[in-house]
Amino acid sequence: MEASAIVRTVRERAAELLASGRVDLVIGFEQGSMPMRAAPCFVSDADGTDRLVWNSFCGVNLARFLRGRHGRIAVVAKACDTRALVELIKENQLCRTDMVVIGVPCAGMVDSAAVEEITGHAGITGVEEADGRLLLTAGGSPVSLPREDVLCRSCRRCSTRNPVICDIAVGERAPEPEIPGFLDVDQFAALPSEERRTRIEAEMKRCIRCNACRNVCPMCYCVRCFADDAFPQWVGRGGDPGSVMSFHLVRALHLAGRCVECGACERACPTGVDLGILNRRMSADVYRHFGYRPGMAPEIPSPLSTFSPGDPEDFMLEPDRGRSCGCGG
Amino acid sequence: MRRPPGRGITDLVERLLTVAEVYAPVERDQSVVFDRIESAREAAIDRGPAALSPKNLVFPRCEMLLSSSTRGDESGRAPDPGPGGPRVLFGVRPCDARAIALLDRILGGGEKTDSYYIRRRESLVVISIGCTESLETCFCETTGGGPRSTEGSDILLEDLGDRCEASIITEKGVWLAGQIGLEHDPAGARTPRGPAPPAGPAADLAELKKRLDRSFEDQCWRDIALKCIGCGVCTFLCPACHCFDVIDEETAGVRVRSRIWDSCQFPAFTEQASGYNPRPSAAERFRQRVMHKFSYCIERYGMPGCVGCGRCVSRCPVNLDIRTVTASFLGDGGEP
Known part of the structure; x- marks a missing residue:
């Protein structure tokens, strides 16, 4: 149609x-x-x-x-x-x-910043779509681009x-x-740890703590976000790179098993932080451990908010102890 | 299509680098920001407007005010002494320079001055380049500026390719021009390389202010702010927004008091200790942003708190376009 x-x-x-x-x-x-x-x-x-x-x-x-x-x-x-x-x-x-x-x-969806990059930031005064192409008026001249070339990062995967x-x-x-699987996650995970750290730190350095990623996210709806709490203050608001990292890591963990990978956060980010590095890893882990992809089936309960007595407990350091005393710890 | 800067501009940057620290638009991770450069090659003058405004140089996102030790000794870090020698902010657009003129009136002028701001501002010389093109998001002329506005600039350049013409505007500009042998061109910035681009329709700011003032209790704010997600993109990207919070943090036995950018769009901005919030929803918070820019700033500082740089227009995640909002108050209801 x-x-x-x-x-x-x-x-x-x-x-x-x-x-x-x-x-x-x-x-x-x-x-x-x-x-x-x-x-x-x-x-x-x-x-x-x-x-x-x-x-x-x-x-x-x-x-x-x-x-x-x-x-x-x-x-x-x-x-x-x-x-x-x-x-x-x-x-x-x-x-x-x-x-x-x-x-x-x-x-x-099309990444308008990518279009602007290709058209050399010439003023775009018109856009139409036909047959999988964008027909733009850029700097007064017609430009035709395949949609596939300018899709948002999240839409490509x-x-x-x-x-x-x-x-x-x-x-x-x-x-x-x-x-498409999690090729990007595996490729990133295969890098030496120092390189991963450098890459993540470079992304975090661009964050200006405007909260656009959180506020645009359909799954971020806490009445009181941990990042806004002052008593106690869970995460610093100053310029410490560790505080910025904490904000994004805790947010990624809160979204584990819930993130639907819509990429709204990345599109909203004014400085282009690649939040996928963190969120995609969470998605890969949830898929691999639980075979679960958020939002795909209304009848399947979310794995991280479900308890079953038969759940594997091999992550426990002393599994026998838990069983013998019956207290679970 | 954007043209690379002429030889005149790059020569000038080389000369500036011999006498001062130079900050210019540079390309970092596919976007343009203001940072220190060591050579003229690094300056990304032809890469479009910077994603982040240069206000970070005079009003950093996080600035240490004081520090102390929790051990009762002298091991606390001393406050950041601020910049030493002269710094040149090169290649800003006239709108960004105009925003610095506003910050000067708010933080650097009048009865109460801000010593932290002044410390950074005094050593800074602003060199702007007249715009020869405007983007879809530009509206400097709507806010009373223009592509060749001199407000906030110490020197305004006109890029004429193999040379550039300079309008030397302030005493600071005269001093810097003397250092690098730059001469004032009496016709400077009046023989532009390209025609002055239209950048938004001129607006009757006095009329806008009058109508806004009458609208404070109006239900329209609820409709305008329906799609607002309450993030800080507009305020943090704004070259003129200047609200801050003061925080105390402690790491490894050192307490640091800092001032950080804050945003009137955040609920916590006005939340009181009792839990009461006089601006409980996006409607009141977005109204504050528009009122502050187009009513309160005009009243107190004689110029709007918006210079029409278009960053908020370009990057608002939900396309809440301040031009559309102000135009709706001016009665035409449609696009600006």
Whole structure:
């Protein structure tokens, strides 16, 4: 289905949902203030659904915007948005019956910074999409780029193109890519430890602690984030590189088994920190130890929040002791 | 397409390097930031505007104010003595220079001055280069500046290829020009290499302020801030934002009191010890950002707290575009 047909269908379905009173609010994307930007938008009136768009720049994970809102909500969701919805439902943060998922297949989102890099930062005044290409007006001249060349880092390794949960399917199913595995994680892990440390420290050095990664993340919803706590202060706020590292490491651990790899954090980062180095490692570990990929199946419980008496305990240093006294420690 | 700087610019940088520490836009990890350079080759003048503003040089993200030892001895680190000799901030855009002019009014002028700021600022000479192109995100003219604004610059250059013309603006500029044999061109920055680019429509700032002041209790802020995720991208990238927090931290027996950038977009910015927060939601916090820039700064310092550099426009994760917001108050409702 052509992009324009998808947009038309999204608008029609959204208008029907609002007009019939089935939902009180539709969360989707609208055209941003300039080319190569789409912005989250909130429509509560059937007449307002003409604002809705769908294109290669809808990178924000909209699952982030559902929590804490009253009423029934429809959300225009791509695959990774639905994966986050699935996890949020499992964590009792959202109620499946209160939401209508308008699912849109996704061919990956475009990294506007990568486009700007290729076009030499010439002002981009127009962008259209056709046949897997971006047709840009850059510095007054037409430029055509294959979408594949400018996809976001997370979208290049995406394993899920179609919504996992869906009430209203828009467009034809996208071909699912072969699950790419964790080649990047293994390659990084194969580096000497000093080199890994240097690479990670170089990434952390660029962090300015603006919290965009955390705030844009659909799975970061703690009422009080450890990084904001003052009593006790878990992590320093000053310039100590260890504090910056602590923030990102603790965040990665909090996201283990929950991160849906949407890459929203990387896209939001104003200095381009490669957070994938940490988050992908967590994803690889969770997959390898538990065979679990977050957000893929509503009926499978999250491994790190589930206990079963049959769980292997081979990580315990003195397993026999635990068993004999019955106290588990 | 961006052109590399002319011979005139690189010659000038070489001469500057013989008399001062030079800070210029440099390429680091595929983005452009301001840092110290040792040779003219390092300066990335042609790589587009820097991702981070140069305010870090006069108002670092984290700055030690004082330190002491927990052991009761003298082993605490002494405060950072700050820069020694003269430093040159080279190759800033006029909008970034104008932001320094605002910081000067806030931290370096009036009845209360900030000694930490002044220590870094006094030794800094600002050399800007007139813009010959504007980006989609530029709106300096909307905020009262322009691609050849001299505010905040000690010297404004015009890149004419094999030479550059200089407008020497301040006493500091005269001093530095004398050191490197740079002459004031009476027509300097008036015979531009390229036509002055349009950079946003001129706005009636007085009218904007009036309308904003009337809107304080308006419900519109709730709608405007609906998509705001409350991160600090806009404020931390802003060359003019200057709010800070003071923190005490202790490592290995040394207590350090530092000042760090803070953001009015963070809930903790106004949270009181009782738990009460006078700005409980994104609506109040985003309103504060706009009010501070286009009402309070104009009232107190005679210029807006926004210079139209476009960094917040470019990098806001949810495209909450301050141009659209101010334009909506000016009545046309649509794009700026």
